[in-house]
Amino acid sequence: MRADSDKTVDAEVWPEGSLEVLSQHEADQLRNVGQGGLYTLLRRCLLAVLNSGGNSDDAREVLGRHKDFAVRFEQQDRGLKVILTGAPASAFVDGEMIRGIREQLFAVLRDVVYTSNEIQASGRFDLQSSDNITNAVFHILRNARVFHLPATADLVVCWGGHAISREEYDYTKKVGYELGLRRLNVCTGCGPGAMKGPMKGATIGHAKQRIGNGRYIGITEPGIIAAESPNPIVNSLIIMPDMEKRLEAFVRVGHGIIVFPGGVGTAEEILYLLGILMHPDNEDMPMPLILTGPADRADYFKQIDEFIGATLGPTAQGRYRIIVDDPEEVARQMLLGLKSVREYRRQQGDAFYFNWRLAIDHDFQKPFRATHDSMRGLQITRDLPTHKLAANLRRAFSGLVSGNVREDTMAAIEQQGPFEISGSAEIMSLLDGLLAGFVADGRMKLESDSYKPCYVVRV
Known part of the structure; x- marks a missing residue:
């Protein structure tokens, strides 16, 4: 060496x-x-x-x-x-690879080989079928040894941006700390920012409770991993084959979800989850969802809430709570919500380690490849059924994530110009305002001063 x-x-x-x-x-x-x-x-x-x-x-x-x-x-x-x-060289200390990075290195090998041979090439899974997609997600997670038995409802998924302020990052650590004190485990998108902070806080909470086997699960996919490198706290890294299976993995293994401030990726995650929770078959299923951040981010959540209300309606707004500047209350409310999850699954005879009962419409499972044609062709209008509108809004935000971080999509935008997003006037006005706020707050890229929007919103 x-x-x-x-x-x-x-x-x-x-x-x-x-x-x-x-x-x-x-x-x-x-x-x-x-x-x-x-x-x-x-x-x-x-x-x-x-x-x-x-x-x-x-x-x-x-x-x-x-x-x-x-x-x-x-x-x-x-x-x-x-x-x-x-x-x-940062992956090594005194000539030896950091053990956590070494484990993650071979987690990549494990998942890439398994997905290619056992999921995509074996013929065992018809990936055009909704049930088979869910089954494939389960098998990838099981091969990665994510499921621990006996299981209970203690895994909190934390979503939020990678390009966030120091104040926001410190707040995510405080929430993670309160979760750790309550013996809860953390799952994130595995990268920096709001994906790292909750894990870092939880390690301290777990240490104080003398918990030596805390779980810090990171779920990513090849399209974004180069832009959001896994943070070293992750002790269970999973590489899903695409964004849609990554999102499904989150909601199948997680028991509750906390959302911190973020950009287009966070908006995509929120719309994905709300679109699923609004499915009639999920009406009575408990899934605690809390949006939270420091005190001076109240306007951020107000804008998100208004966008959801204007597009998906009050039913969607009723599926989450907004708690500002109170990490302890966030953790307490999450603990109460997880109690409801445990009771519900016991009554239904459901597994704790994987939410088989959650109904996910095929529109939320089909991989979406962001191109100029596919983005231009998205229907975002009032006359769509709510779940269809949620699915297409999710795709629009997914395309913007791709335009911000995927090298092939960035190259296409440089050659052909920005993506065009169009739809009904009211929704486009709201979307344009939301995205402008993300840009102004530096939520699109770490290098926010030089950020050039990868999109144009048209009515």
């Missing part, structure tokens, strides 16, 4: 805890850079893990800065050996 002057490291690493051995076919897939090969995808995800703690959310900048990074795989008697060239 050697440290280079440009702060990169060459290293040999053996797996720990997952994917100790590969078949010859799997090893060939990982080495293959051509069609059907996994090398390009794998290199991208592995670099993101090794770049943990990086201060850039520009995927192209990260990949360009480490253009010499390479990975090789060797099968040996003692198992799989991964050979890294030009890896970020």
